[in-house]
Structures are given as structure tokens and as C-alpha cells.
Amino acid sequence: KAGVTQTPRYLIKTRGQQVTLSCSPISGHRSVSWYQQTPGQGLQFLFEYFSETQRNKGNFPGRFSGRQFSNSRSEMNVSTLELGDSALYLCASSLNGQAFYGYTFGSGTRLTVV
């Protein structure tokens, strides 16, 4: 079966711009979680969407937002980009969001803010 697809793979943006990242989960999976990974902070949970609703949210400013569509594809948006937003953004697909059923991660989007 197809894995988790994240697009684009690489992105370079300028401070102050906004960016939208996309994640297509495994077919049949209804939950998509987003993580930010930086060398200093490691993997940090951003938010989780299930059936088009945000069900869980990490400790990130409101500049970070997301949504999920009826086909379970998800997008995350970062507005007013800062240099510190440079990171690898990972999405994880799961059946229903419960850790018990396993998460499958995409390869990530590498965002560089200059």
C-alpha cells in the first residue's frame, strides 16, 4: 500500500512569508499528526486531526495552524515565518490516532527560512 506522502520535500522561504505543507495519509487512516523536528528541541508535537477536527494540540504559537479535508489529507500552515521555524516537519498517519495502532511517518518537509 502507498505510504504517507508529504509535499514538498524541500522549501526555502523568507522571513515574514507564510508556507503551506501537505500530507496525504495512508488510505483508510483518519488521523494525521504533525511534528516539528529541530536539532535543539528534537521532535515536538504540533497537532493532530481526526475526521476533519483538531483533537489535540501541542505548545506552539497560533502562527502554526492546520486543517484536514474529508479525504483525510491534511495541510499545515505557518504564517509570518521566523528563522527559528526552520525545521523538518513530519506528519504521521494512523488509523484513529491512538498510539496503540501505530503511526506511520512520512519523509518530511525540510523548511529553511532565510
Added chain:
Amino acid sequence: DAKTTQPPSMDCAEGRAANLPCNHSTISGNEYVYWYRQIHSQGPQYIIHGLKNNETNEMASLIITEDRKSSTLILPHATLRDTAVYYCIVESTGANSKLTFGKGITLSVRP
């Protein structure tokens, strides 16, 4: 915050067993132990999980102590491709469960 502690790094020789320890002294009765690994620049990959019994799959074995306060992930015959960061995660099974990653342990497999 992560509920587990792992040493920062370890190494082992190719072909030998790699035993990766994890402490989770505050684990609750309904919390499982999960292991994921992340090979450089890729997304984390699920390895195995368990509640209290030892578990084995095609990738690894998970040994959980009887008091459940610690566990060991065993890669029986490590290869160079097993070089990665390994994350031990404790999490419940509720609808709001999510994976909280700590710093993990960097395993280096040497030829």
C-alpha cells in the same frame, strides 16, 4: 515531557546483538511501551510495542521488566543499516494519546 530516560548513545559490532535500555519508572498500568527509530533524515519508523509481556516481531524483541519500570529493545543481529536514533515512548491507549518523543538513544553499528 517524555516519560522515559535513555542513555544518549551506544555502539555495537555488526552481527552482534544490540541491547538498548530504557527507564520508565513512572509508567501507569494502562500505558504501553513503544519503540520507534529514525534513520538520518527520514521519518521515525515503528519497531515494536508492549504492555507487560515480552514481545517479538521480525525486527526486534522487547523485554519489559516485571515491575514495568524499565525495558530493553533487542536487535538480535545488528547491521550497519540499524544505525539510527531509537526512541522509547510510554503512552496510554486513549483517544487523545499521542507520541511524545524524548531525545532517544543513538545507536552506531560498527563494521
